[in-house]
Amino acid sequence: MVKNVMLYRKLKNTYFWFMVIGFTLFTFIPLFLILKHTFTMGWNELSIDFIFNTPKPVGEYGGGMSHAIIGSLIIISLAVVVSIPAGIITGTFLSEFPKSKVSSILRTFIGILSGTPSIVIGIFAYVIMVVPLKSFSAWAGSLALSLVILPIVTRSTEEVLKLVPITIREAGLALGFTRIKIFYYLLIKGNRRALSTGVILAISRSMGETAPLLFTAFGNVYLSYKLSGPMATLPVQIFNYASSPHLEWQRQAWTGAMVLIMIIFSINVLSKLILSSSERRM
Amino acid sequence: MKITKSVLESLLKLLLLPYLSAYFSFSSDSLCLTNLYAETVTINGAGASFPYPVYTKWFSEYQKEALNVKFNYQPIGSSGGVRQLFSQTVDFAASDVLVSDKEIASKNLGWNILQIPTVLGSVVVVYNLSGFNLKIDGNVLAQIFKGKISKWNDPQIASLNHELKLPNKEILVIHRSDGSGTTEIFTSYLSIVNQEWKRAPGSGKALSWPTGIGAKGNDGISTMIKQTPGSIGYVEYAFAINNNLPMVAIKNVSGKFIIPSINSMIKAASALKNISEINIQKMNADKMNLLNASGDETYPITSFTYLIIPIKKQDEKENQIKKFVKWALSIKGQNMTSSLNYAPLPAELSKKIIDGI
């Protein structure tokens, strides 16, 4: 009897092992396929011209997407500067004051915002920033992207902070910290690596969003640093080129996609490196 | 630890580079001595994706002559462009279909618009049936897209293609999933040649398609047609040419089956009657309609695409746009169209517009 149960448990264990490893392997397959497809389609057009030149019309050689690369970086930096601190503060608020009325309203609203299609966020930013000022702008694009980043950072911060044992907070109080000091030094700084996972996820997602930028940052054929005017971004430029009939523009679209993935990937890797080395310091 | 800090610092400096170079203005304008003292005017426009390639070419060539003017055009769609124009967020718009007087009046703008045809294009029917050169007339086409004719070897198709042995295969209709001026032009044609289509589903940028699956954009339809044997769909002429998709020869009003080409588009435009009577200030959709145009060599689904300019305050931007339009409609500009798979306007029409602006 006992032997049977043991066998049964061992079998369950082996079955579970195979399932987990199988599922994990399968998880990597689409990643591999998509990257392979993007890089094989996009590798040919990658050149110094592509990174440093602005677009040229069909039939002319040497066009590039430098204006879109710089535009994307500018708009993302503006969005990140506002939304990451706001998101972390909101997430901290939700986890530290879970019972207050403001919290429940906030949780509902953040939930709604996280489920909003990115195009609706774009429409909203269009209505409150573009129409009154009568101009497309990088500011409006950053507003739209901030709204995309905010719920992701908030939710992940809340989840991470909920896992911190209450003893940590109590230790802080015992040492005479004010709650604010506890939040900042113990909770946020103390869980940097875990929080950054959510932050990087949010930044990666927003860099690849097209719909919110179509009606806010609009797009530009030229390299422009003017924040109050239309600015080119990689996703929009890729979208425009991919929908065109001309093969050279379609190839450039794939190259743009490849460059975009490489930029996002480097942000991912760099942040992990910086954080892991600073953790070793601690 | 020290290494990390310096890495961080250098990264930050790298990120600041865009802002710094903005301050020192590395744009090519400032390096060009001839217009050191001239102000660069940037003119923004939005609209149809159909003329995007030719407008890009025109703006680039025009800038070589008029150094201070920069045109920025984004292909967000015909209705989108017109809406932006009415909200005054862009300086001009481009649309595949004319804006009706009713619509202009309903917006209570306080100013008027000029709608100027710039190039000709056509909507072609493409299919995936290897080795066949199909001939179809408008009526049968409407029935195919309605789902009434569902097999390739249907007698109605066979009667138009005596020499071909058509397979007993299901026709898969592929239409646009997104709203588009191309759809409006195609369905307007179907409404003209088939009364039943006019009643339902009718014509428009987006409609309730009776059958078939939807693909996003001309590129989506091209991809699906290439992948799916037995499929039929409609795209802009440039997509069919660039993707080597076989095009249906459609019967025109004179009874001839015409394969789309630049020449057939030019012939369709030359059928435009009474060019001298066209009022530039108030474009009439019926007068500018080229669908089912008369003539032996005309392709029946040809249409103009329009540039829409606001006439409000006679300021710098409007004058610049008008100057550009005169350049684009001149022989110089129109010569650049065919290499990009568009047809130039009839010379008489261009001359009338240039004189009239």
Next chain:
Amino acid sequence: MLLCQQNLAKKLLMVFKMKLTAKLEERLGISLMYIVVLSIIILIFVMFILLFKMSWPAITKFGFHFITSKEWNPVKEQFGAWPFLYGTIITSILSLMIALPFGVSSAIFITEIGPKKLRIFLGTSIDLIASIPSIIFGMWGLFYLVPFIRETLTPLLKNSIGFLPFFQGPSFGISLLAASLILSIMIIPIISSLCRELFLSVPVTYKEAALALGATPFEKIKLAVLAPSITGIVGAAGLALARALGETMAVVMVIGNSPHVSLSLLSPGATMASILANEYAEAGADLHLASLCYMATLLFIVTMLVNSISRFIIKYFKPKAFRGL
């Protein structure tokens, strides 16, 4: 507060001849938090109101009938949201059902079973999926997934479980199934990364206790890792579901935007987000635009419902989870 903020506060307070006491610091800090939080609430509220205002012409014309009406005809100006509600719910739930095992398994593998040295590499690789822009997913879907479904997956499904009503009818690749598969690929990294954090923060003592009682590795993971994290997993699933509900660009290219309700997953369909993306730019008539905005408002409400349901599940599961221990 931050050191520099503290210094700034001290300088400001010197003007008022006040001391930066702990009480003051706490009050100021928490008020700052409230300001941020309240402005976010106001911003989102404004968004909801604006959307509601934009959809007013459609609400007055169609009312509640909009939710059940099946017809979407821009030419006749008859709009109904039911096919899109159906498509949204089906694709989101299906994608979550597919993504959960993958996400949780990969998290288990990375944190418990897999080699420790590979942890960061594997984790970053899965997060890389999240960095892929949604248009790339759409384009890849159209080029690879759609033919794959049409030529390989459909015969497989029809031969094995083709009797089910979910797999009837012709398959051209562009379908609800394609959209669900792409969505599931996109939300796996969300589930995986959050679950990874959850599993890493389970106290080691739980696992040691399970092993001490003689558990097999599977039982150890089930009792000591999964059970305490169940609320977190539901939270991660909620976040992933929200993402799936709102995903636009990837779905738009592979779903076909067909406003028909069909039980078969192989038929084309539409989601609320996809029709917004497809028709918003070219919606000329005001009623068309208003109907699209009405649909966006409905999506808000659906998201709110989904969130409440997931929070209810968490509350219900909480006592159960500790029973496992």
